[in-house]
Amino acid sequence: MHTLIDYEILRLIWWLFLGVLLIGFAVMDGFDLGVAALLPFVARTDVERRVAINSIGPVWEGNQVWLILGAGAIFAAWPAIYAAAFSGFYIALFLVLATLILRPVGFEFRNKLANPRWRAFWDWALFASGLVPSLVFGVAFGNLLQGVPFRIDGALRVAYEGGGLFELLNPFGLLAGLVSLVMLTTHGALYLALKTEGRVRDRARAYVRVGAPVMVALFALAGLWVAFGIPGYALTKAAVMDGPSNPLFKEAARQPGAWLANYTAYPWMVAAPAVGLLAPLAAWRLSARDRPGTAFIASGLGIAGVIGTAGVSMFPFLMPSNLDPSASLTVWDASSSQNTLFVMLVATLIFLPIVLAYTGFVFRTLRGTISPADVERQTNSLY
């Protein structure tokens, strides 16, 4: 059955799905992360904080599954990436994990006691649970673009030389982290503008006025840095696109300007950075004109543009090695077997539409805004 679709086509599909899942996570759970990171700034009193928290309270749990599914799909479709990335970013991922663990318990525990110090503690926990993952995921992308210090031995075991947490926090890594943080907080602020009433909404809109243009500026700066300051990677021998997934069977090298090569070869790919630059500006304008719904959609498009830019710039590379470029992991040699990719494709085509359908149903059921009066009236059935 697995010969129904060619191996290289399956690999391309799964490269696209990888993008879809990352964008799905950033768009859907991104606004939850953004709201949490903005919590101390857009909401000052307990009632205001509960307005912000309850705007995402019923949906964040489902949204978080985009992360779980993203990791699971990388494990299933790109096991080499899963192995190399998760072990390489060891301490950084522990920080993400620790703060992500604070999130469910923060939401659930905060309202269980009325003590203001108890609530203030969980407010800080929720703040950290939004800030740290938003930042670290960006830092990870920044480091992928620069290449990561690993080698692969004959048994295909990945070993790192350096690459600890502080090395990840290099200038470009930090810039990418900031792009991610400002992008997700702006997205979260637009969600608050759409779903809340009162002062939380006002402050959220004020944040968008600054956040959206800053994000565009940072993204443009990162783009210029990649174009002129960061050498990319290129295959030095044509890849066997339907060959076995063994990274050691190819040759690659580090080359200045290589991350721009795809835009010359396939000019339509410029659409990704263009959307990444223009959509947030559209969101900014729409928000100023008090059209939060379309602004939120524009912001989601912007996120897709930014993540898409990283993807097409690096293609076919997924995780370059700066110690041994030929050991880099690419679309053509880091995937699962043809059989597994096919089975996973069938599973995705069956279940993803169902997921999207009931996610739509959940959001429709919960439509409308949440006001300070709502949270004061329903102290018991809300967070």
Add this chain to the structure above:
Amino acid sequence: MLDFDPVSLSRLQFGMTALYHFLFVPLTLGLSFLLAIMESVYVMTGRPIWRDMTKFWGKLFGINFAMGVATGITMEFQFGTNWAYYSHYVGDIFGAPLAIEGLMAFFLESSFVGLFFFGWNRLSKTGHLAVTWLVAIGSNLSALWILIANGWMQNPVGAVFNPDTMRMELTSFWELMFNPVAQAKFVHTVSAGYVTGSVFMLSVSAYYLLKGRHLAFAKRSMIVASAFGLASALSVVVLGDESGYSVSEHQKMKLAAIEAMWETEEAPAGFTLFAIPDVQNRTNHEEVKVPWALGLIATRSTDTVLPGIDDLVVKAEERIRDGLIAYDALERLRANRADAEARATLAAHADNLGHALLLKRYLADPRKADDATIAKAARDTVPGVGPLFWSFRVMVALGFFFIGLFAVAFWRSCRRNFDHPLFLKICLWSMPLPWLAAELGWFVAEYGRQPWSIDGVLPTFLGVSSVSSGQVLFTLTGFVLFYSSLAVVDVVLMRKYVRMGPSEALRPGHGAVSPTPAE
């Protein structure tokens, strides 16, 4: 015994975080169905007390669910962070059920759990009931796919080694999904979850009855818990997962270790009720045996022979020697990918390649192993007999205790008479027991799998990431501190809400604070 190397530390971290995660999972599995049952009664009878029961038990469910979700992410991430070579080596097979779990089950459970809590006023009665059922079904489907993944670690079917990619690859998704070990595990594990939910409900209700509070609420909860609990307790024991222990060599080894059965017995083997296993001399002291019982339980027949540990070690040694042929062929193939003879030899002996890898614990190149090292590696295939023997016996004893407890509770439910202080006290103090049984069950299954992470395919020590001891020690310490604090908070909140009781916890206006600045 414990060394501060990345393998030991990573094993400790994985074991601890898994045991911790598994404190919350069984209660989620059990309570979600109990909530769905109670709400069904509400929708059918229209009596508000059943809605309040659903809401109150739902509050306790919510606290527990949050902890389950939070600690579950750790489990998924750890395969990549700490077991990177494992992830590379078997991700092609093992990753698929994990991804499908997210796609098919966890999305369902998590998307609707928000509506369960927040949707009471936004959905019709039947609409909300449907949501509750979807949460229960989602959490149970979640268990199914996780246990398909785990079942494959115990009995790796439908996969083959590919020398070009240096890893195992999927040959049959069908075999992976319908792995008999996974199916047995699924039924056993979810039933254990239902028992946990039922004992929890029985115990909390007994507390109210002893205190003379919330009587109508507590009695109804008791009836639901005892009926659901009795069916589940019978299911756990009758559909225990020993039936999976006869399908592969190592599962047989695990069974022999659990039974401290050193020598092969004539069929049907006896069940050792009590013994003091003596690992040194490979024998037992003070043995008390029930004739025939083990053979019947494990093989469902009177004539299938169950091999003892000593015979299985001999078999393991044969497999190591055969695996060395595969290993040698693989090395030749890696030197020259065009070597057709090496490729054919490897394919013929690939089933035992994993056994040759056991030698890597002692030598970088297994082909240089002498007879003594091979014998040592063969003995490594025996998991720790003492801990397995006793864990299993305590778990089984608890299983029978639950049947008794629920039988009495059910009989009292039928007579609508719970006024028996001793019975209520036993119910109350039984609260921790299902957790003890569940954790022991996990321990027997996973510790009994050692020295393999994938039975016969990949030894545990080879699966580890190239991380330093310092890094793992840092995260291990972090998890211990962090998880301990969370456990304290969780127990405090649970106690507080249980003591508060349904009337207080569901009162509108509860939990309000005056709108003062939060700082």
